[in-house]
Amino acid sequence: MSEEHFIVIGNGPAGHHAAVTLRLEAPGARITLVSKEPRGCYRPHLLPKWISGNIQEEALYVCPVEDYRKMGIKFRSGQKVVALNPVQRELVLDHKEMLRFSGLILALGGKPRIPEPLRIFKDLMFTLKTLEQARVWREEVSHVDSVLMMGGDLTSLAVTKALLSLGKKVVFMVTEEAFWPLRWSLSLFEEMSHRLRQKGVAVLVDQRLKGISRKGNRDYEVQVGCETVRVGMIGAFFGLRPDVRFLAGSGLRLDRGILVDEYLNTGFKGVYATGDCAQIYHPGLRDYWVSVGHDNALELGRTAALNLVGNTVKAEGAGKCVFEVQGIRMNTSWWTEF
């Protein structure tokens, strides 16, 4: 008798929730959870609070690693998938092991994105997605008085809050790229700038980064338009880039993320994508988008798992913080919560 073998790649909130849902919905199936991080699932949206010392590290974790064994989920941590063949239903790990599956959920998450024109400065910028990066932030922040935040994504504002709570001076350079899928407009910029200034953040009007010079240890001179800013640290928050490069040539349709239908199906039977690697058309935005936010990730993880075991559940575009901007209902309202 052939056994169902479901694999979930990625152990962020969406992947973890997908694996747990699969366990509940398919009690007899073999379930494998593959994660490149060497630890169990944690809550990345709480990392800024951990950086500011408002919570302990234990509070980040969703469950102890032992729980996977108790749930009957084989957890492969610290293992990276390097190739996928959705037709043959097999994937290759970086240590050359091949895994076969009957169903697959890709919950690959994203990597901090730095726009190509700014990549020349990437070694001078700090990003935040993983616990390792949060450790670096914690250490660096303790030595500096001021931070330049570049971008404007969801994480940037949470980090800004954390920095303000630590008494740091924050300078913000709001950039257009961080707002995808929203179309940039002056009113959007003004609204966000207003909210930031109300909290005591200095907002740069110009968005043209001309150069960054390292003047010393934790001492940077940044030229933006005609202004020169001197800070101890620079954060890059231009949103996440879905971590899908290894899927090039696999046959999956890729754009910013993996293109999926409203049921999160990739076009291949039994292969789903979820969380912030799944790119889906949003009728309200008249554009494609990838989910942002912890609650959306949980919901999408659950939806993918339900559909993999035979349900037909639509991924909901509208989440818990629906709001309207430019007449469009949407749930990517991160700056209004600031």
Next chain:
Amino acid sequence: MANQVVYSSSPEDFYYMDVNVPCQAACPAATNIPAYIRALFEGRYDDSYSINHMANLLPGVLGRICSRPCEDKCRHGEPELGRSVNICHIKRAAADLRRKGAPPEPGPLASLGKKVAVVGAGPAGLAAAHDLATLGVGVTLYEAFEKGGGMLRYGIPEFRLPREILEEEIDHIVSTGAVLKTGVRVGIDVAVEDLLKEHDAVLLAAGCYRSLRLGLPGEDLPGVYPGLEFMMQVCAEKPPKVGKRVLVIGAGFTAFDCARSALRLGAGDVTICLRRTEEDLAVTKDEVIETKTEGVKIASLMLSRRILGKERVERVEFVRTRAAEEKGKGKGEVVAIEGSEFVLPAHAVIVATGQRPEPLRLEFGDKGEEVLKSDPDSFRSLMKGLYVAGDYLTGPSTVIQAIGMGRRAAEKIIRDLTGRPFREKAVRMEEAEITGRKRAWDYVPRQEMPTVRPVQDRFRTPRIEVETGFSPEQAQEESKRCYLCHLHYEIDISRCIYCRYCIDVAPRDCIKLVKEVKTNEAGAITGLTETTDWAEVNAIMIDNSRCIRCGECMRVCPVNCISVTRVELTERMAQGGDHV
């Protein structure tokens, strides 16, 4: 004593080359890639350039602008093996680092007393003219523009292809004996029929110079430019004014050249609009990265519907697209998502969605389109003595495809004129030594092409070449990465003692215990049936399609039963007996 060299024209050996030297098989001009990479590694830059030149004629040009089908097939790019070798930029290094001067040319042979007119001095026409001239044909090359080069000169911006490189390599080709007549528009200044009377054959390789239209309302508004015309104006240093916000509709090299040129003309906000996605682009990844680095945005999954404006273009209405319902088919067509309309503002719109050939003008009757229906194998048209090749035959292709086609057309023409073949492909086999290539070189990171930095400097001098070329050290480092797939490793099973040491040291599943060998009609090995049952083993074999030529098996073999043969797909003068 010199090693014995064997030439084969057996289909079995050609099949082997196709499967086992994937880079050369992917090159439309069949460039001997492992050989030129090895020559460069050994510091033989002139040889490296000459090996290229023998096959593709324009190494300095192609080392800059080739579409690189070879790199897509490079074994180093297989999933667990990392990234493909930077083959194209090694080619450029050979051109940059060699001693200046014309490469050695075979021939020309004694005059055959035949005359051929080649219409169009673009890549296909130049390649055909070169081959015909070196084989002893009197060639006149007619070019409508002021200078030769075709799309290379009039469609590719100088910041990607400096004109002195192009001039030099065109001069090499013309110096083989072809007469270049520029400023002659065939069909207007001289009739095709007259050329046919004066020559034994005429080859039309006039390229594609008519831009395709979108067929949308508003396309004729001022500020909307066909992509090729736009680039030709840029290349002629008479660029149109584009304003600050530019939308480029299209996904090919021309679209990218237009976008990057628009930035150099002062535009501040340039977006390339794709019907599909970045993943589906035919342009190279390097091109995409450099374009984005310069500040061009790439927007995907959108289809233009209307171009809007009163006196001139002001904005474009798009709809979102999604894949058509062919699930799992990879690059599928897209369909519009109704109700997804949105508008983007624009001061200029550049439509770079493709080109097609100008219709052939004939003196008698209007048969131009029909005449162009040529056989892509023989290149013969419906009019006796008239041949068609290059983009003029196939529609827009790549430079390397055009060169390959021009050379094949020349061979067909000369066979038709003389009744015999002149050149033929053959697999050259020569016993070789283990190369000394180190296993650690598999982990050398791919060397990336250095570019002008900071990016702003590119715009201060818009003609400055963006890619600055490998240093000798970088070129050698990158050339180390090539697996040298032209080396064939083989176990002599009559001497093998089945100790399996070779299997133990093999870095991947490249040495196999074989129960059965599958062959095709030509006798070529198409597959191996493996077994783990020792009683069923009939041979122990190296699967050259999996082998990464590390040489570990040879080093550990206690009975020296593994040999290396250098196998190369080459071209040689026809050996006779194959008259057509």
